[in-house]
Amino acid sequence: xxxxxxxxxxxxxxxxxxxxxxxxxxxxxxxxxxxxxxxxxxxxxxxxxxxxxxxxxxxxxxxxxxxxxxxxxxxxxxxxxxxxxxxxxxxxxxxxxxxxxxxxxxxxxxxxxxxxxxxxxxxxxxxxxxxxxxxxxxxxxxxxxxxxxxxxxxxxxxxxxxxxxxxxxxxxxxxxxxxxxxxxxxxxxxxxxxxxxxxxxxxxxxxxxxxxxxxxxxxxxxxxxxxxxxxxxxxxxxxxxxxxxxxxxxxxxxxxxxxxxxxxxxxxxxxxxxxxxxxxxxxxxxxxxxxxxxxxxxxxxxxxxxxxxxxxxxxxxxxxxxxxxxxxxxxxxxxxxxxxxxxxxxxxxxxxxxxxxxxxxxxxxxxxxxxxxxxxxxxxxxxxxxxxxxxxxxxxxxxxxxxxxxxxxxxxxxxxxxxxxxxxxxxxxxxxxxxxxxx
Amino acid sequence: xxxxxxxxxxxxxxxxxxxxxxxxxxxxxxxxxxxxxxxxxxxxxxxxxxxxxxxxxxxxxxxxxxxxxxxxxxxxxxxxxxxxxxxxxxxxxxxxxxxxxxxxxxxxxxxxxxxxxxxxxxxxxxxxxxxxxxxxxxxxxxxxxxxxxxxxxxxxxxxxxxxxxxxxxxxxxxxxxxxxx
Numbered sequence: 303x304x305x306x307x308x309x310x311x312x313x314x315x316x317x318x319x320x321x322x323x324x325x326x327x328x329x330x331x332x333x334x335x336x337x338x339x340x341x342x343x344x345x346x347x348x349x350x351x352x353x354x355x356x357x358x359x360x361x362x363x364x365x366x367x368x369x370x371x372x373x374x375x376x377x378x379x380x381x382x383x384x385x386x387x388x389x390x391x392x393x394x395x396x397x398x399x400x401x402x403x404x405x406x407x408x409x410x411x412x413x414x415x416x417x418x419x420x421x422x423x424x425x426x427x428x429x430x431x432x433x434x435x436x437x438x439x440x441x442x443x444x445x446x447x448x449x450x451x452x453x454x455x456x457x458x459x460x461x462x463x464x465x466x467x468x469x470x471x472x473x474x475x476x477x478x479x480x481x482x483x484x485x486x487x488x489x490x491x492x493x494x495x496x497x498x499x500x501x502x503x504x505x506x507x508x509x510x511x512x513x514x515x516x517x518x519x520x521x522x523x524x525x526x527x528x529x530x531x532x533x534x535x536x537x538x539x540x541x542x543x544x545x546x547x548x549x550x551x552x553x554x555x556x557x558x559x560x561x562x563x564x565x566x567x568x569x570x571x572x573x574x575x576x577x578x579x580x581x582x583x584x585x586x587x588x589x590x591x592x593x594x595x596x597x598x599x600x601x602x603x604x605x606x607x608x609x610x611x612x613x614x615x616x617x618x619x620x621x622x623x624x625x626x627x628x629x630x631x632x633x634x635x636x637x638x639x640x641x642x643x644x645x646x647x648x649x650x651x652x653x654x655x656x657x658x659x660x661x662x663x664x665x666x667x668x669x670x671x672x673x674x675x676x677x678x679x680x681x682x683x684x685x686x687x688x689x690x691x692x693x694x695x696x697x698x699x700x701x702x703x704x705x706x707x708x709x710x711x712x713x714x715x716x717x718x719x720x721x722x723x724x725x726x727x728x729x730x731x732x733x734x735x736x737x738x739x740x741x
Numbered sequence: 742x743x744x745x746x747x748x749x750x751x752x753x754x755x756x757x758x759x760x761x762x763x764x765x766x767x768x769x770x771x772x773x774x775x776x777x778x779x780x781x782x783x784x785x786x787x788x789x790x791x792x793x794x795x796x797x798x799x800x801x802x803x804x805x806x807x808x809x810x811x812x813x814x815x816x817x818x819x820x821x822x823x824x825x826x827x828x829x830x831x832x833x834x835x836x837x838x839x840x841x842x843x844x845x846x847x848x849x850x851x852x853x854x855x856x857x858x859x860x861x862x863x864x865x866x867x868x869x870x871x872x873x874x875x876x877x878x879x880x881x882x883x884x885x886x887x888x889x890x891x892x893x894x895x896x897x898x899x900x901x902x903x904x905x906x907x908x909x910x911x912x913x914x915x916x917x918x919x920x921x922x
Contacts, residue, residue: 313872319853320766332761339782
């Protein structure tokens with residue numbers, strides 16, 4: 303009590319000693335400074351990079367629409383900075399040309415490993431795009447019809463935009479225009495590196511391409527598979543004065559692969575509410591949707607290490623059940639009994655896997671893999687009900703609860719499915735994600 | 742009305758007065774205040790995009806202003822330009838006080854601001870945002886990009902340091918000291 307009094311007294315003393323009004327003459331001068339400042343702010347050119355990097359390192363705090371826009375900017379910038387043809391290296395030239403002329407393109411931008419913040423991007427000519435963010439926002443666009451849909455899975459809402467509204471930074475014309483301003487050659491050859499049986503050659507750009515703005519760009523390293531001459535991944539480092547270096551990665555790059563066309567479907571999912579243009583209506587639908595939003599309470603605990611037989615997959619998560627059945631049937635063939643229910647790890651639609659926990663001494667053959675899932679601090683929640691439906695909505699609610707408890711995701715999402723596949727009422731899904739305490 | 746205009750209206754216009762006051766309260770020198778305020782505005786301009794995306798942009802802007810004012814105060818202390826205790830500043834704005842009150846009040850203000858100038862940056866920032874600007878701990882933590890418990894520690898340490906520097910101005914400390922004696 304005495305301490306509290308002393309604190310109050312001290313605060314009061316500081317307050318009394320500092321709370322004075324500004325003399326009119328001084329205020330006039332400061333007002334003039336403010337007016338000048340206002341003018342410079344209003345004339346400030348729009349920045350496309352800094353807000354993106356900043357907002358994406360923070361989990362879905364509030365403004366989902368702003369984040370969706372930031373994700374689109376990210377995708378545009380990601381493509382813009384892909385280096386173009388260089389006479390110095392045929393490998394580089396082949397990779398760059400393939401990227402420029404690609405009829406379809408997929409990749410994952412990992413903005414942060416810790417917490418895990420990633421965006422899956424898909425493009426198919428002539429103008430179909432999809433951006434799927436790890437925090438529950440998905441944008442599907444058809445630029446041929448000048449139409450796009452923004453899905454907000456947490457609140458189960460969507461926005462349909464058409465005509466001029468679709469002229470977002472993700473517009474493919476915009477990319478082409480900016481690709482033309484890329485440097486003709488990489489600044490530096492980084493040498494070779496062997497990763498997972500692939501021979502990769504690295505090329506570095508140290509300056510943003512002419513006409514584009516990437517404040518703080520320290521390096522942009524494109525690694526090309528020397529065998530296939532295709533871009534393998536990109537490591538980007540950004541350094542702002544007084545800040546630690548910020549690193550992001552573009553991974554799982556697939557050029558001219560078969561893209562699942564359902565990803566570009568502009569039909570809103572069942573049960574989603576449309577946000578109308580009128581702000582009044584928007585507020586009303588937000589309220590309704592928030593009432594309908596799923597609430598999950600994540601439990602934080604230590605998970606033991608697990609050895610599992612997994613089947614690596616790419617493409618739609620809709621293949622999960624079939625992939626899991628394939629692993630089950632393989633295990634039967636080799637006479638191994640699973641020691642737990644099946645599970646899947648969903649890093650991105652370009653790289654995920656599913657399988658069963660098995661005894662340590664199990665031996666498997668390709669395409670199956672024996673993997674060790676290390677012990678980790680995790681957040682988990684069990685949701686009773688049929689496997690699969692509304693998985694994205696559940697994940698958004700789950701991650702929200704994780705963040706609210708002061709933790710941040712530190713790995714890809716994982717699902718463990720229990721129950722009988724023939725009896726829906728026995729089914730449950732445990733959602734798990736490695737976490738770390740938020741600083 | 743462009744996007745930047747809207748951003749300004751949303752972020753800065755509502756706190757223009759608070760920004761000016763935050764700097765003036767710490768500096769209280771008509772010559773230095775303009776430089777410190779300009780420095781704060783420059784920082785805000787440089788970090789504009791980040792501020793726009795910040796979960797509590799207004800707390801961040803106020804923190805920048807306080808920071809800039811505290812830097813100016815420290816500079817003044819380092820350069821020995823500080824008015825010695827007892828010298829009355831030229832501007833004594835509250836006309837309702839008596840001359841004697843003015844003298845002792847001005848003396849006290851000088852002591853307090855000098856003591857704040859001697860605090861480490863984070864402690865000064867935290868105590869000024871908490872005690873003067875009355876910003877909740879949670880918002881200060883967001884603005885300072887640290888945990889709420891860290892802000893509380895900074896404030897507690899600032900108070901402890903100020904208590905040592907200003908013991909002659911605080912009755913509670915006086916009483917405690919007398920009772921120990």
